[in-house]
Amino acid sequence: MGSLVPLQLLHAEPSREYQIKAAFLFNFAQFVEWPESGFVDATAPFTICVLGNDPFGSFLDVLVRDEQVRGRTVNIRRLKEIGAGRDCQILFVDRVEARRWRSVADQLRGRSILTVVDDNDIERDGGIIRFAMDSGKIRLVVNVDEARTSKLQISSKLLRSAQIVGGGKG
């Protein structure tokens, strides 16, 4: 298995698992479409937010340096509490914050934010996309109902690679 990021560029190296997850975070920007209402204005940067304890270190910053998503520069913000995450396009919720997911989710309801939850517990409600480990490999679990509620269009190609939950309405 290779990585999408040249590892030697990193100062404080995260674990291999989180290097891959960082790359996935950025790759989600390619496979999901946000409505215009999801941004403050046309020039606003594409913002990836990390809530709670940051497992990526500087790896994520290096990864998105000089990259663009749909003509927007990519910005990384680290949040202490969910209230500051309203302008985010992608919100990573770490394992600890994931336990308090319900309150977080309520505050973001109606906003076009792709919530990515790093939680192995399949029973818990895990936002729109959840990183799940399956025999050493990272699996994606997508809740299409949540995505639809957030007005996010997830590429079918991403859906092919993911495990889908919800989708009661098809």
Place this chain on the structure above:
Amino acid sequence: MNAILPTTPVQRKLMTMLLLTSGVVLLMTCTAFTAYDYLTFRRTTLQELSTVGRIIAANSTAALAFENSDDAEEILVALSTERHIVAAALYSDSGTLFSSYPPSLPADAFPSAPRDDGLRFESNAAVGFLPVIQQGDRRLGTFYLKSDLGALNERLRRYLLIALIVALVSLLVATLLSSVLQRQISVPILALTDAARAISTHGDYSVRVEHRSEDELGRLTDAFNQMLQRIEEQSRALQESEKDFRNVAETMPQIVWTADDRGRLDYHNQRWHDYAGAGTEPSGRTILHPEDYRRCLEQWRASVRTGARYEIEYRLRRASDGAYRWHIGRASPLKNSALRITRWIGTCTDIDDLKNAEARLLYTLSELRDRNRDLQDFAFVASHDLQEPLRKIRVFSDRLLSDTKGLLSTNQLDLLERSNKAAARLQTLIQDLLTYTNVHAAQRAMRPADLGVIVGEVIDDLQTSIEACNARLVVGALPSISCDATQMRRVFQNIIANAVKFRDARRPLVIDISAGMTHTDASVRCCEISIADNGIGMDPKYAESVFTLFKRLHSSDVYEGTGIGLSIVRRIVEHHSGSVHVVGRPGAGSTFVVVLPVDPVHALPASGS
């Protein structure tokens, strides 16, 4: 074109041309179609490969982005419907092999790393490296796929097979068609060729070629037939004219022959066989006299070389009796409009009788000349030898007469005188005969002489007898001519003496001498001298005989004379190339007319002497 297939018959040549042309066209068409299809199919293959590749690449973005190898394999397995795709693989953005197809193929069967993007043909396969891109510019990896060219090759093989079948069938059809179509051209040409061969072999100009078409070959056939028609007519006309010539040649009393331009005999008439013997070859060697053969051959060869006509005499052997008879051979060349000799025509005319007659004549003539000379010699010698004893008779009878004067009786004296007179007459006769025979013997030169002077001298000589008879002479102007003066004097002496002798006793004698100029038929300038008298005249029937030797109209008892005088006149005048005649009537006088050429050099030589 003229060097290709020079000995091949026209029919085969046409077939070859048609088949070669259609074969080349077919080959080129098939090649063009095959090449076009091959190239098109290659392009199509690449396009298809590109399309499939792009679809797979687009579908595999998420698999690469989220490193889902199961998903990637699933996507790649979809290629199993594309039979010609033998291998495919996904490489990650860092260039490592991520997923491959078919699963059975080991990893080392794939390129260890992706190469430059693009589709290309490698050995026996089409290979493509396509970028895997999401959202426009974000490259996630590379998709590799390989399509074998089995289909392309199979298609090419099928095409070549079809082309081969088409070509074979086309050639078969072309062969059938061309073998039918080439007849349009070859059949008339072969007909013409056969006709031409028949004509040149048998000389039969009645052959005609069937007219089959209205094209150039048809016109050629027509022209050929017209040409034959004309040749036939001309050869018929030629045969007619040849027949006419033969008829003429056969009718002729001579031997007639013809030869070609190089002198080879090609015709001789029946007279030849009649003369030389049936079946005799027309050759000079068998028939010419051996002494004449060489001379004739040289003449004939020279004439053939120079083209000059000739005439030659030779002896030919007659088969019936083996006699050589003289012939005159003539030959003339016949020339065409370009003045080239085309033929020789010759005749042989039998001149043997003529030749013999001529020889006999010449022999008789020389014999005659010899005898004449003997006769003249005899006359001269005889006259000369007779004179001597005669003079002695006269001398002795004169002495006898003078010595015996008074001793002889009158009767004896009369006898003696008469014998003396007879001797004197005989002497005159002999002298005249000598003169007559001497006219030709004395070859004196002709010199210009005045006839007036000559006549004057003659009158002087005859003065005594003229006065005795009281005659009157009227002499007009007389010309000068070239002549022998002595002989000319004798002419006038004889004529004037003749007039005095035969004068009419009843009237005084008048002699009128005059001259005028005239011409002979041959335009020789002559003078005409008339000597007219008023004597006793004569019967015109004797006009010619008076000039004959010893011819006397009267007895010597009445008129003295030897009968030689006028013969001498005629002989002298003729010796001067002139003529003399007399006109007169009994009792009305006579006129002698002497015609003499002024310049006897231009006169014709005296004949018969």
